[in-house]
Amino acid sequence: MREFAYKSRDGDVYVLINVNYGDALEKITENYTGCAVFVSRSIVDRVHTKCPLIPVIDGEEGKSIEAVLSIVRSAHELSIDRDGLFIGVGGGSVLDVVGFSASIYLRGVDYVNVPTTMLSMVDASLGGKTGVNALGLKNVIGVIRQPRYVIIDLTFLESLPMPNYIDGFAEVIKYGITMDRELLGQVMSNTDKLLGRDYGVLEEVIYRSLRDKASIVEVDELDRGNARAVLNYGHTVGHAIESVSNFSISHGRAVALGMICEARIGVKLGYTPRYVPDLLMDVLSRFNLDNRVAIDVNGLVNAMVRDKKRSGEFIKLPVVIDVGMWDMVKVRIRDLMNLVIGECGSMP
Template identity: 45%
Template sequence: MRESLEDICCSKIRVIVGEGSLSKLSEIKDSNTVVIYSRRVDVTDKINKYLPNVYFIPINDGESAKELSNVISIVEKLFERNFDRGDYVIAVGGGTVTDVAGFIASIYLRGLNLVNVPTTFLGMVDAAIGGKNGVNFNNIKNLIGTFYQPSMIISDLEFLETLPIEELKKGLAEVIKYGLTLDKELYDYLSLNKDRVINKDKQVLEEVIFRSTLDKLGIVKEDERETKGIRIVLNFGHTIGHAIEAGSSFNVPHGYAISVGMVCEAKIAEELGYAEEGVVEDVLWLLQLYGLPYDISQIDAPIDIRLALNAINMDKKHRKDAILMPFPTRIGSWKKVEVPLDTIKGFAEQCLKK
């Protein structure tokens, strides 16, 4: 089991990764505690083992759970149970759950204690980390949101025992992103341990999750609220990746879209002279090693180019007629570049043609 205590602005975040780490929940005592969890994963017995007197609220996975009306109904339940600022919200699940629970924890009495317990690999390496919480409004995703850090992130490997390999691969795209832009040692570790990763060797997964968590938190420490242009590195592959998702009417899984997006954006970086020669090959090699898609022809869904290009127009890194892009310069290093919108759209159109 690996453990670290990280400082972000005014918050201390305790990171615990490893088999059996869920036992750390037993340290929560003498508080009202609500567990918000995904209906897809029955966690009541696992949690009751360490916290016998908690209140459980199941929610659906997917965007419908992130409607403001759902949030208000949960707030009403906490109010009925007299929750106060010393009490706890525990999020158990994937990105939807951590978004909803984190948002509720941040707004109720201006802040309850928040504990994130991701149950998916993608959650453990990305969604549960960073303190961004959002809910939907008027059919716009994450229009209402907060930055609010959990006091604890617990990644218990037991949740991954039944995880299908395809779900593991979807999360690996985000891990590879950290290796390509921030952490050459992680890139090398992934290169040398492919079989052990795919076979879900617990020692290897613990190392991968722990390094990924600290890589992301290291960036969040420097730019928690995305005001310094540092946190954009976490969006490498995401400008084109989000365009692929939008162009497919969100029928392409996020991890696969980001995988192809990283190749496209590495090619743009090399073409514009920001990446060293060979970076594209390094990106391709690791994605191919793990069987992730690296070309739009490997995406098994039609892509509407018009919808994809419109998504680039709406990109959150958009500044007037340019987009701030995090380009890999060599493995483990990156540079922020302001790229004209028309240039990005031109490259995207080439990249997304099947």
């Protein structure tokens, strides 16, 4: 078991890794007047707590305003008051919607994240970014509000299909390539154990990933400075890939392709060493995350123009300046579009 806490504007957030979720929730809920567990409908039979269970739609289909209203309605019917607790159990889409719903219900109630996929364990469960999709754009409606607890129970990974499991390693590799050389080395040295879901190695890799993310969130919680931008490495292009594919390309694979594209762009801009794209290809291929896909480049460009990170005629883009090191650059939209067309029309 590993645990740590990080600071937020609403108080400390407690992160528990490799624990039994049921035992942890039993202790946590004692401090609240009521609770409701909003759980992915695909795993509802596996979840057992004293709190009422409400199945919710998982995947991008469930990230909608309609899903939020359904959660709010259920909480109201259960008479959850302002001292009550929302608990999200599922993948990143479920945690996003439950966190957003908790943030607006009665002007905000506490919530707990219990991620059940590798991707949500290393990314969506921590950081406080919550939201839903609309207008064909990912997370275009949302708020930043931190969970009170993040509970990582590795047993949820045992039955996770391999394609879904390896999706999460795109985010782990992102942390490694941008700000944690040692983590990247651990991933490359323990690929077989990680693919075999070795609890000991997984605990350490998840712990380091979440500590890396928490260190950024603490200094730029509201995403108003430059620090939190590193967490978007691969996502400017990755989110656009998801949108133009109508979300048929998974988040992890889209981010993997996005990192390759953005690394090539970094080289062209003169910031990223030439060996970095090849290194990324190497480590991503170990997890079968380097699949070649057909991408509508014009659609990709149009989606990027509407990116949330755009500011006037520029987009702030994190670039790798060496393994484990990054910097922020402002790129003119027009120039970025030309670079995407030139470097990312055929990936990888």
